[in-house]
Amino acid sequence: MNLPSSILQHAVDQLSSLPGVGRRAALRFALHLMRLSDSEIAEFASSVTALKSDLHYCRLCHNVSDSEICPICSNPKRNHSLVCVVENLQDVLAIENTQQYSGLYHVLGGVISPIDGIGIRDLNIQSLIDRVATPSDTPVSEVILALPTTMEGDTTAFYINRQLEPLGVKVSAIARGIAIGDNLEYADEITLARSILHRIPFNESH
């Protein structure tokens, strides 16, 4: 695409760097933005730069937050003795959407992945161990690992579990099995095997 303006070209280049956005969509975005008023485009640009300049990360759980402590960690109604370890913000949102979890979170910011150059020090693992080890009025009694079932996720979970074991805290993992509504015949064999292995009493299954 040979655009008649280097300014438009540059904006299209920048917009097409967004995930899943091709050059055609980026051009549509640029033409839309061109039609905005001066104040609208200034608001658009400042909301984007604020993502970098004004956004905080919660000092306790490392979730994004407007303040030093996020609304979840500062909520006295939540169970502060329960910490769910997740990879990223999207996973927090997914669990919050279920409205079934009332504990706190710990956002690792990724999983251990030597191929991508992500090691233990790049993740919020030490702060999780400190969080469990530090004496407090409401000590952490259980850590729930809700990490992806990939080799990287499993490695990370294994490492965290080994670090937490000496601290005497209960470490659990979310249940894996056949999704509600799925047919057994279409499930992959590993998931099906795990769901049989980790079967639960029928009276608890509803």
Add this chain to the structure above:
Amino acid sequence: MNLPSSILQHAVDQLSSLPGVGRRAALRFALHLMRLSDSEIAEFASSVTALKSDLHYCRLCHNVSDSEICPICSNPKRNHSLVCVVENLQDVLAIENTQQYSGLYHVLGGVISPIDGIGIRDLNIQSLIDRVATPSDTPVSEVILALPTTMEGDTTAFYINRQLEPLGVKVSAIARGIAIGDNLEYADEITLARSILHRIPFNESH
């Protein structure tokens, strides 16, 4: 989606105002932008605001341009006596991509649409008439109407033709017919009827 940060929420609101972008994609965009460096995000934001502050419109054809006269209008190798009238920038790009047209353009910036409140004065129609009427070294000998085949496009074409008729300039319209590679049986009857009505000598059809 209940985001834990009003700054993130605001950015997602702004990003989801882009055409065809839902809240889920906007969140993905925001999380991507958060990971950029300070200089990268500044460049992203400035490229967007430049669309409003620095982008010019060609004084002759109203296409977007970095300068007062766009590269097409200032190109001496192009045929300055031929002007193709299009609705918007995308149509210029589509015609340029064919590499078959060497004349100039005139970008209307829309078509007459009373329902959307777009009238004759909102479009670059008067400047087209002035362009044809003004004496010049290379007077416009032909105006090619390449407007959409909608009621609005047809109305606009009809109006422009009536304004140009007294000036004695040749006014033509791009050919409508069965697309190359399309089967006759799947063509709509209006297109097929037009392609029969406007048949051309076989020797000219390749």
